[in-house]
Amino acid sequence: MTTTSVVLRMLAAGCLLVAGGASAVAGLIAQDDFESYPFGQLEPASGSAPYGGTGWASVWNVLDAERARVQIAGHSMSYIAGTVYSLGGTTALRLEPGNDSGGMLLMSRSPGTLTGTVYVSMLLQAPTILQNTGGNTTDDFLQFGMDSSFTNPRVSGGVAHPSGNPNPYFFARTTTSATNSTFGTAAVDPAQTYLVVLKFSGGYDRTDVYVNPVSDDESAHTPITRTGASGVTTLSELIFRTARHESGLDWYYIDNLMVGTTFADVVPIPEPSAVALCLVAVGTLSLARLAGRRGLRTPGQVTARC
Known part of the structure; x- marks a missing residue:
């Protein structure tokens, strides 16, 4: 591979990072991209999770008996559609299967006490689809929501099986009752x-x-x-809850977690100027590469910074 090819690949990756990071965050309350944590258990011992991200009122708290299930892993994922660029780095939060035969509170973190409208966003991957192997065909789920304490969240969303359906769907819920849930219409795709x-x-x-x-x-x-x-009047804990995650099957990856006060706060949109500058730089290097292939004289060095 030529030096120019390497530079082009690196520049393209850099441009995506610039695009993904340059979003309007005026009302952003807290965020965590999981890049600052060491690989391994997020919380090796009680109260030992390092502080990562920005804006949080606490560190992550993982249920003591389930610490081995919550890992920081080398994993990169991104979502690009329309004008939205949400780009993960080189690490992500991984939730592994465990001894959760019933609904289990897994982990939480506080962004402070909130009283107005709250938005939460995240990148989410289910590398293998939820399987129902324990005799209960409707109770595998991953739930994420908020409440005033570390408890079954009274406002939440997640991925679960509608009654009698073997496929998982996204859902929205108020209260702690599964019957007070509304499901989406498209099954969750493990490849997406x-x-x-x-x-x-x-x-x-x-x-x-x-x-x-x-x-x-x-x-x-x-x-x-x-x-x-719902019965809840303040939100102070972001909570993850799981049930019946089968070993080797039900693994989830989460990245780019954001809490804000508006939709735009938690949906990353790149600044047009950042994208334009990177496109110009990539175009310049592409022309230099083409000229080199044709035996034309090219500059000794082309440098672009994005």
Whole structure:
């Protein structure tokens, strides 16, 4: 591979990072891209999780008996659609199968005490689809939501099986009852990376779940919606909960976790100027490479910074 080829590949990767990182974050409350953590268990011992990300009021708290299930792993994923660029780095949070024969609170983190409309977004991958092998054909799930303490979240979304359906779907929920859930219409694809946006509003009696937005215009998208009296008045814990994750099958990856006050805060949109500058730089290097192939005289060095 020529030096120019290497530079082109590196420049393209760099441009994506620039595009993904240059978003409007005026109302961003907290974020975590999991890049600053060492590989291995997120919380090796009680209270030992390092502080990562920005804006959080605490570190991650993992259920003591389940620490081995929550890992920082070398894994890269991204979501690019329309004007949205959500790009993971070289690491991600991995939730592994475990001894969760019933609904289990797995982990939580506090962004502080919130009282208004709250948005949460994340990149989500289910590398292998949820399997029902324990005799219960409707209770494998991954749930993520918020509440005022580390408990079964009263406003939430997630991935689960509708009753009698062997395939998993995204859902929106208020209260802690599975019967108070609304499911999406498309089964979760294990080969796809999703950008999931949750909205908790209406005095926390309404949950909206947006799957794979293509812009930061909330009104242009149709969410999965559930309403109902949740009983919660403040949100201070972001909570992950699981059930019946079979060994070797039900693994999840999560990255680019954001908490904000508007849809646009948590849906990454690159600055047009950053994209334009990178495209110009890539075009210049591409022309230099083409000229070199044709035996034309090329500059001794071409440098582009994005």
